[in-house]
Amino acid sequence: MVLVLAIGDLHIPHRAPDLPAKFKSMLVPGKIQHIICTGNLCIKEVHDYLKSLCPSLHITRGEYDEDSRYPETKTLTIGQFKLGLCHGHQVVPWGDLDSLAMLQRQLDVDILVTGHTHQFKAYKHEAGVVINPGSATGAYSSITYDVNPSFVLMDIDGLRVVVYVYELIDGEVKVDKIDFKKTSTATI
Amino acid sequence: MTTQGRRGTSSQPVIVSEEQTNAHTDTYTVCIGTLAEKADQESELMVKKRVPDWLNNSMLSSPPLIISPPSKLQSQSPPAPTVIQPPVPIPPPTLIRPEPPTKPAVTPRTEFIDPLRRSSGSDNDISSSVEDVSRQSNLLQELSRRIINMRELRRLASEGIPDGAGIRSTVWKLLLGYLPSDKLLWSSELAKKRSQYKQFKEEFLTNPSEITRKFEDSTSLQHGNNTSAGKGLLPRSDIPHGEHPLSLGETSVWNQFFQDTEIIDQIDRDVKRTHPDMHFFCGDSAASKANQDALRNILIVYAKLNPGIRYVQGMNELLAPLFYVFKNDPDEDFSENAEADTFFCFVELLSGFRDNFVQQLDDSVVGIRSTISKLSMLLKEHDEELWRHLDITTKVNPQFYAFRWITLLLTQEFNFTDSLHIWDTLLSDPQGLQKTLLRVCCAMLILVRRRLLAGDFTANLKLLQSYPSTNISHLLYVANKLRSHP
Numbered sequence: 001m002v003l004v005l006a007i008g009d010l011h012i013p014h015r016a017p018d019l020p021a022k023f024k025s026m027l028v029p030g031k032i033q034h035i036i037c038t039g040n041l042c043i044k045e046v047h048d049y050l051k052s053l054c055p056s057l058h059i060t061r062g063e064y065d066e067d068s069r070y071p072e073t074k075t076l077t078i079g080q081f082k083l084g085l086c087h088g089h090q091v092v093p094w095g096d097l098d099s100l101a102m103l104q105r106q107l108d109v110d111i112l113v114t115g116h117t118h119q120f121k122a123y124k125h126e127a128g129v130v131i132n133p134g135s136a137t138g139a140y141s142s143i144t145y146d147v148n149p150s151f152v153l154m155d156i157d158g159l160r161v162v163v164y165v166y167e168l169i170d171g172e173v174k175v176d177k178i179d180f181k182k183t184s185t186a187t188i
Numbered sequence: 189m190t191t192q193g194r195r196g197t198s199s200q201p202v203i204v205s206e207e208q209t210n211a212h213t214d215t216y217t218v219c220i221g222t223l224a225e226k227a228d229q230e231s232e233l234m235v236k237k238r239v240p241d242w243l244n245n246s247m248l249s250s251p252p253l254i255i256s257p258p259s260k261l262q263s264q265s266p267p268a269p270t271v272i273q274p275p276v277p278i279p280p281p282t283l284i285r286p287e288p289p290t291k292p293a294v295t296p297r298t299e300f301i302d303p304l305r306r307s308s309g310s311d312n313d314i315s316s317s318v319e320d321v322s323r324q325s326n327l328l329q330e331l332s333r334r335i336i337n338m339r340e341l342r343r344l345a346s347e348g349i350p351d352g353a354g355i356r357s358t359v360w361k362l363l364l365g366y367l368p369s370d371k372l373l374w375s376s377e378l379a380k381k382r383s384q385y386k387q388f389k390e391e392f393l394t395n396p397s398e399i400t401r402k403f404e405d406s407t408s409l410q411h412g413n414n415t416s417a418g419k420g421l422l423p424r425s426d427i428p429h430g431e432h433p434l435s436l437g438e439t440s441v442w443n444q445f446f447q448d449t450e451i452i453d454q455i456d457r458d459v460k461r462t463h464p465d466m467h468f469f470c471g472d473s474a475a476s477k478a479n480q481d482a483l484r485n486i487l488i489v490y491a492k493l494n495p496g497i498r499y500v501q502g503m504n505e506l507l508a509p510l511f512y513v514f515k516n517d518p519d520e521d522f523s524e525n526a527e528a529d530t531f532f533c534f535v536e537l538l539s540g541f542r543d544n545f546v547q548q549l550d551d552s553v554v555g556i557r558s559t560i561s562k563l564s565m566l567l568k569e570h571d572e573e574l575w576r577h578l579d580i581t582t583k584v585n586p587q588f589y590a591f592r593w594i595t596l597l598l599t600q601e602f603n604f605t606d607s608l609h610i611w612d613t614l615l616s617d618p619q620g621l622q623k624t625l626l627r628v629c630c631a632m633l634i635l636v637r638r639r640l641l642a643g644d645f646t647a648n649l650k651l652l653q654s655y656p657s658t659n660i661s662h663l664l665y666v667a668n669k670l671r672s673h674p
Contacts, residue, residue, distance in 0.1 A: 001397040003433055026434040031446050122422040129422070153433055157397040164432045165424065175432045176424040179404075 002079055003031060005054070006152040008038030008087070008115040009135035012046050014064065016137035020149050022173050023136065023166070029053050032153070034078060038115030038133065039087035040064050062087040062116070075107055079156045080182060084109030088116035088132075094143065095132075101125050110182060111154075111161070117143060120150045120165060122178050129180065131163065138168065159183075324350045331358060336369045338362070345616035348609055348661070356608070357517040360510070363615045364536040366529060378525070385528035389485060392492040396433070396441045403428050448492070451499050455487045458504040466604065468512055479515065482527040483507055486534060500545040505599045507534050509608055540621050544595050559622065560590045566630045570670055574637045582645045589652035593629050601632075601655045609660050619671070631667035632658075 005027075012018060019027075032054045039062025041047055047067070051057050061070035074085040084107040091099045095117040104112040110128045118141035120134035134150035141147060149168040154161055163178040327349065330341050341362060349356045361367045366381070367374055433442045459480050463469040469479055486507060491499040510533055514526040522529065538545075549555040564586050568575040578584045592600055597614065599607045610628065617624040633640070635658060640648050 001395045026436060028434075030449070031433065122424075123420070124422050125419045155397055155433060157401075160401075162397070162400070163422075164427070164434075166432075166434070175427050175430070177427045177432070178422045178424055180422065 002033045002156045004034045004036060004078060004083075004154040004156060005032045006036050006038070006113050006131060006133040006154060007050070007136045008133055008151075009040045009062070009118050009139060009141070010046055010137045011040055011042060011064065011135070011139035012137065014042060015139035019137055020168050022168060022171075023149065023151070026166070026173070027053055034058070034076075036074075036076075036083065036085050036113055038062065038085065038113060039070065040115070042066050058085060060085045060087050063089045073103075073107060075109055080159050081111055081156055081161065082109040084112040086112070086114050088114035095119070095121075097123050097125070097130065100130050101127055104128050104130065113152075117141060118147045119144070120148075120152070120167065122163060122165070124180070134167075323347065324352070324355065327355050327359065331355070334371050336362060336371070338369050339618070342616040342618055346613050348664075349612045351605075354517040354519055354522070356612070357513050357519075357522060360513060360611075360615060361529065361533060364533045366533050366536065378529075381532055382525050382528040385489070385531050388489045388493065388531075392489050393485060396431075396445045399441050400428065400431055403431075448488075451491050452488060454501070455484055455491065455499050455504070458501055459483045459487070462504045462508050463604070466512075468515075469508065479511065482515075482530075483511060486511070486527060486531045489531060490534065490538075494542075497542055497545055502596050503538070503545070505596050506537065509599060509604070509611060510534055510537065512604075513608065537621075541595070541597075556591065556595065557587070559594055559626070560586050563590050563594070563626050563629050566626050566670070567633055570630060571634050571637065574633065574640060577641050578633075578648065582643070582648050584645060584648050584652070588649055590629060592653075593632070594625060597625065598628065602657065602660070606657070606660045610664070613664050613667075624667070627670045628663065628667040630670055631663055634670075635663060635666060 010016065010019065018024070029052060034056045035050055035054045035058065037050060037057065037059040039060050041050075041059070042062070042064045043066055047057075047059070058074050058076060059065075059070045060074050061068070061072055072086065072090060076083050076085070084104060086103060086107075088094065088100070091103055091114070093099060100112060100114060100123075103114075105127045112128060112130045114130065114132055115135070117132060118135040118139065119132060121130070121132040123130045131152060131154075133152040135141070135147050136149055136151045138147045138149035151166050153164040153166065155164065159182045161180055161182070163180075165176045165178065167174050167176075323344070327341075327344050330336060330344060341359065345359050345363060349359055358367070362369065366377075368377055430437065431441055435442050437443055460470075462480075462483065467473070467476060469476055469483075483504060487499055487503060490503070507530065511526060511530045514530050514533070515523055517523045517526070543549050543552075543554040544556045544559060546555070551557055564575065564579065567578075579586070597607075598610050601607075602610065614621055614624050614628070632655060633652075636651060636656070639651055643651060
């Protein structure tokens with residue numbers, strides 16, 4: 001039972017001052033085992049904050065990140081699943097599912113987590129699953145102003161993943177979940 | 189019987205023991221100045237009755253011996269040979285030195301052979317194995333009855349239980365009330381309790397993921413299309429009961445789980461540290477990992493079932509001997525289900541002790557402080573000089589040493605086998621666990637009184653906090669003597 005937080009596109013301090021208070025109250029240290037961050041934090045203070053939630057922090061570089069040492073893509077294995085991480089501004093057209101599928105096949109991962117569009121999405125195709133946690137602060141994106149703050153928490157338990165989607169809609173936290181299983185062969 | 193340390197004032201006949209039975213395996217070496225005639229006559233009688241001839245020959249050179257007056261509870265077992273040893277000081281682990289006969293003894297110098305120890309001398313071996321066999325046969329005989337006489341069992345057990353043949357495991361289960369005394373009820377009781385434990389485990393040890401999964405499986409239809417769909421947005425569904433991992437709700441399964449992780453971490457740490465010198469508990473083998481897991485499970489279930497007391501450091505030490513004894517039962521059925529059996533016996537054991545562990549009750553009448561002061565009073569009653577020296581002169585607060593003695597039932601003061609032997613006595617004494625424990629602690633103090641009287645605060649504290657190893661039978665014998673008389 002591994003809890004993995006997927007979060008990103010906070011754009012602090014340029015486009016948003018901080019995480020919404022309701023999100024912050026839920027994100028307490030000690031519960032989450034891994035954090036994967038799509039990028040665009042943008043500053044070190046946010047990095048430190050995320051690190052305080054969980055020491056296992058994985059970040060990829062977004063175009064506005066001030067720390068240039070983050071990698072462009074990252075892959076890691078958690079339990080039975082291979083996860084891939086990429087900010088997504090490199091994949092053109094932005095948010096296009098077929099292109100993301102191409103990236104997923106390149107990285108050879110079961111679950112690809114990308115951001116940049118600031119819209120939550122969970123999409124399945126033959127090569128695997130693509131998850132976009134959206135923007136945790138609700139920062140505006142190059143594509144749209146109308147952004148709901150959201151992030152994703154994945155509960156990886158053996159061959160099964162439960163994805164909990166946390167969205168802040170009209171000031172209230174709404175939680176949904178998505179279930180999927182991995183078949184015992186390499187791809188979903 | 190009060191024991192005064194004053195020189196030359198004792199005029200009472202010193203009776204060696206009041207309640208030891210003929211199955212007792214003590215060896216008595218007494219050198220006391222004053223002997224009552226009556227005791228002498230009794231001893232002759234005893235010798236004639238109890239000691240077979242071949243043993244009788246070996247002790248012709250000993251000075252007048254006093255053996256315990258025949259106990260009324262002459263059991264039907266064959267007369268156990270009482271080994272009497274010539275008063276040659278055997279290099280004993282005990283600290284009692286034979287005092288010159290002019291000084292009346294606080295406690296009569298008696299040396300016992302601990303049958304479980306076989307520590308000293310070859311002639312002891314023969315006698316101890318003989319004792320062992322007889323004791324074992326007595327116990328087996330008692331255990332083989334259909335309805336077990338608990339009084340008799342307690343009496344036999346208080347002398348010590350031999351190590352072999354799973355006797356200790358069964359006797360402890362009987363003493364702790366886990367097994368009923370009617371053997372026919374055993375199988376149904378055991379089945380009931382074991383399934384109950386299994387239920388507890390399922391209830392308390394599953395993590396929230398599994399719980400929520402079970403929830404969905406039972407309430408909604410499975411989303412069969414998840415695995416088969418080729419492409420498309422994944423459907424979002426509602427979460428059951430507002431349960432999500434970051435939930436802060438009081439009733440949330442996840443929240444409770446995270447709140448419990450603190451305790452579970454603590455339990456984990458303590459379990460890993462339990463008896464690091466024993467392969468049974470610590471080591472790389474699968475068996476020791478399984479044992480540690482069992483300990484962990486028991487402690488977690490107990491903590492969850494008892495929110496008032498949860499887990500307190502030290503409970504693992506109380507659990508370890510129980511589990512060790514039950515797991516090493518040669519009977520396969522018992523050994524496999526040792527975890528469930530240990531859980532219930534642990535509950536029973538702690539039931540008398542719970543108040544010692546609850547911090548809020550520390551200062552109350554039932555708390556640990558009052559227990560410690562009871563020990564102090566007991567010491568004062570039996571050995572005022574020592575009490576005065578400890579409490580007033582050297583100001584050794586009994587809390588410094590007695591706390592660990594009492595809460596951990598002396599598991600930390602002696603090595604593992606010795607503590608098993610002590611537990612035999614503690615569990616079987618009809619006076620009850622706490623009273624017996626206090627008597628044993630008092631005996632521990634009295635046995636080292638010479639060193640204590642000679643020492644200052646630091647020396648005494650050091651001595652009491654790392655209590656030197658002694659002859660356990662002797663210790664228990666002295667403790668027995670401290671039994672108060674109405």
